[in-house]
Amino acid sequence: MICKRLGIGAALAASTLAASLALAPGAAAVVPQSATIEADCGVYGGGAATLTATQDGTGATITVTSSITAPLALAEDSIASTLSLVKAGGGTTVFTGTENPAIAAGEGVTVGPLTGTVAAGDSLEAFGGSLQMVVFGITITCTANGPQSPGPFVFE
Template sequence: MTAKRLGIGAALAAGTLASALALAPGAAAVVPQTATIVADCGVYGAGTATLTATQDGTAATLTVTSSITAPLALAEDSIASTLTLVKAGGGTTAFTGTENPAMAAGDSVTVGPLAGTVAAGDSLEAFGGSLEMVIFGITVTCTAQGPQAPGPFVFE
């Protein structure tokens, strides 16, 4: 009888622990996960862009989807990109990569996910930074015309 009680007690304790773990908060994440800017890419156009951020520890990625359209068809992973964001405390953080979907002429230009390294508490803003894309050997530089909305990315 005592063995049964111990077995039931252990099962209840294990169930309670499993429930607590299931309800525990998830891994650290960036807030907000998306932000918008108005980007100016010079002679290549201007328009709204959406930045989507993810975080896994100190590794972070950013994807940029713009309303600026591709003038020509672009192959998958054919754009070398560097997105530089400004840190609230000074300095910059760069996100780089050559990932992009295939795009037909007239499609919205999308690059990423671009990889970078962040620290807990980093607050990063597109305004004051830039997105450089090398397409067919031509460098296109885009800059934010004002602060991103709803605010800077804050990494945990």
């Protein structure tokens, strides 16, 4: 009888532990996961942009989705992009890639995910950095008009 009680008690404890782990929220590796900026791309226009970040260890990605429209249709993976973010304490971290969805003329430009390397504690901000996109051999440089909202990306 004692063995049955111990077996039932152990099974209940294990299932309670498993249920509480399954319901526990996962820790976000980067906070915030998205931020907005107002971008200026010179003669190519400007507007709102959202930066969405993810992290997996020391690898991180950022996707930039903007209201800045493409004057011409752009094929999938046809934009070479380099995003430089300013590190708190000095220096920059660079994210690069050639990924983008197909973009119709007049549609907002999206690039990424752009990949880069981060360290635990890195705090990265778009203001003071830039996004360079090479389209049809033409380099377009966009900069943030002010700090990103709600604040810099902080990586674990």
